[in-house]
Amino acid sequence: MIGMPQAAVGAALLLFLWVGLRARTADTSLDAYLTARGSQSATTLALSFLASGLGAWILFVPPEIAAFVGPVALAGYAIGAALPFLVLAWCGPAIRRWLPAGRSLTDLAAERFGPAMRGWVLALSLLYMLCFLTAELTAVGGIVALLTGGDGRWAVLAVAGVTLLYTAWGGLRASLATDRWQAWLLLALLALVAAVIGTAPAPAEAVQPSAPASAPLSVGLSVALTLIIAVTAANLFHQGYWQRVWAAQDTRALHRGAWWGALGSAAAIVLVGALGLLAARQGLPLGTPPVPFFALVQHAPDWVVAPVLVLAVALVASSVDTLQNGIAALLVTQRQGASLAAARWATVLLMVPVIAVAWQGLSVLRLFLVADLLCATAVVPLLLALWPRVPRGAAVAGSLAGLLGAIAPGAWESGSLWQGVVAATFPNNVPTLAPFAGALLASTAVSLLWTWLRPAQR
Incomplete structure (x- = not known):
């Protein structure tokens, strides 16, 4: 029997599918499919950067870092998540002027540094984005299993299938259209869930903090600096973000969209991370491996499971559709004269090994x-x-x-x-x-x- 959480997840996915399929325009050229060139406002870009930059990882990593290392490390994570968008705001306009017909970061590498650097950038981008894609689908399966006690693999197939349908059909415009809905949904659900689980009374038996939540300052600074370097460097090889450089209506829209996306992403990470601090200080059993956010969920009212599941699915879908389209764009733009059909097939075929790994639940x-x-x-x-x-x-x-x-x-x-x-x-x-x-x-x-x-x- 399908319960309320599963029904809520199904409704959310159907909404995303409907929005994504409607986003296809009369322009069916390969360039429109890959870049949506010059079509997106600052507001759309800000919401897209927010939705595509966040993923199910924010329910795991920032709360754990906050609970076990402390606020300094959490601040480093928030800065690391925001910095890539600020770099786009700074260098994106120059790249648009340098390569007005560009489609990917590899175009810049080839133009300035030749085929060897282009190949290295391509390899790094593909490795990072495939890991990101697999991790997100694995995470949604784990979250569904954790909160419902059932087999979470159906969620892996559902999210991968729905996002694949609308990205293969509508390209980047479909991803941008769904990002707008997903971003507002994420913001609303984050506020609701944080308010409910953050104000739920702690169990009476939990009297001692279950995690330090305050490592020495030197440790906190070291972790913060590590996260800033790692997260910023990796996300600057995310092709999905670079596609949005050329999708912007103009440089002003790109600049404002990137800044608002950076601020929104940092705020979301701080909010979710603060819940990890709360779980540690309430003395809740955080689990093995520790999942402070879900420790709070398990002690909140039962009805909160449905919005948490929808939040998780929206987080995963918003990052997965961006990654699907970004990887396809990277692969297709390496060949002269590639067709729209090739781009669609690339989008479909790349998901086969990703789903196979995510289906196994491997880390x-x-x-x-x-x-x-x-x-x-x-x-x-x-x-x-x-x-x-x-x-x-x-x-x-x-x-x-x-x-x-x-x-x-x-x-x-x-x-x-x-x-x-x-x-x-x-x-x-x-x-x-x-x-x-x-x-x-x-x-x-x-x-x-x-x-x-x-x-x-x-």
């Missing part, structure tokens, strides 16, 4: 962290494309130096190059500052040194 956290670190090795060299003095070889040299910089701290500490490589793969599934800082500093230093020694001719 992709370690692979996610490695993808974040690899992105940190190349983010500064790539953004230096906007400086005309930087020569073609500087970005490749900087990226290679970033790889060595990621390995160097572990190798220095252990005295073994191999152990340095192992440390940079995060065997304990815990991000640490040294590899990220090493990658960022080495890639920046070598790129700038190369530019100083061999500046590009103007």
Whole structure:
């Protein structure tokens, strides 16, 4: 029998499908499918950045970080989530002027630094976005199983199938249209759920804090800086965000949309993270692995399960449809003369292995962290494309130096190059500052040194 939570989830997915299918326009060109070029207002972009930037991960990671490390680390996470949009606000207009017919970040890499850098950026973007996509679908299955006690795999298929239908049909415009609805729904449900579970009385037997919620300041600062580097670097390789650079009506719409998207994302993370602090201080059993947000949900009124499930599904759908369209755009734009049919087939086919992994409920956290670190090795060299003095070889040299910089701290500490490589793969599934800082500093230093020694001719 279908209960109220499942019915609410089904209704939400049908709404998203209806909105997405209606978004298709008479312009069925490949460019319109991939970029919706010059069509989106600041408000639409702000809501889209908010909806596509948030995912089911905000119900897990910020509350856990807040509960076990404290407010400083939570602030670092919020800053890391907001910074990519601020970078888009800063460099997006310049990239629009440089590449008015551009479609992806790889176009910038190819134009400034050649095919080698283009291939590396393509690999990093695909790795990061496929990990993100798999993690989101895995998360929605886990959330449904946790809250309903049933098999959550039906939610994996439902969300993947519905988003695939409207993104394959309507392209980027479908994703942007659903983002508007999903963003308002997310904001409303976040406010409702936070108010209900945040004011629910703590159980009488919980008298001692169940997590520290206040690590030493040095630990909090280290975690905050790690998160800022990791989250910012990785999200700057998210093709879905770069598509919206060219979708903006003009540079003013892009600038305002990115700023409001950044502020909204940071506020949402702080709000959800604060619930993790509350769960720890109320002494609730946080579970293994710890899930402070859901510990609060389990002690709230029963009716709150339905809005939490709809919130989770909206979070996943809003990020998944952006990722589906973004990955398809990356793959299709690598070939000259690609067709609209090829873009649609790419959207469909890429989901087969993703659904297969998400169906198994496997954790992709370690692979996610490695993808974040690899992105940190190349983010500064790539953004230096906007400086005309930087020569073609500087970005490749900087990226290679970033790889060595990621390995160097572990190798220095252990005295073994191999152990340095192992440390940079995060065997304990815990991000640490040294590899990220090493990658960022080495890639920046070598790129700038190369530019100083061999500046590009103007």
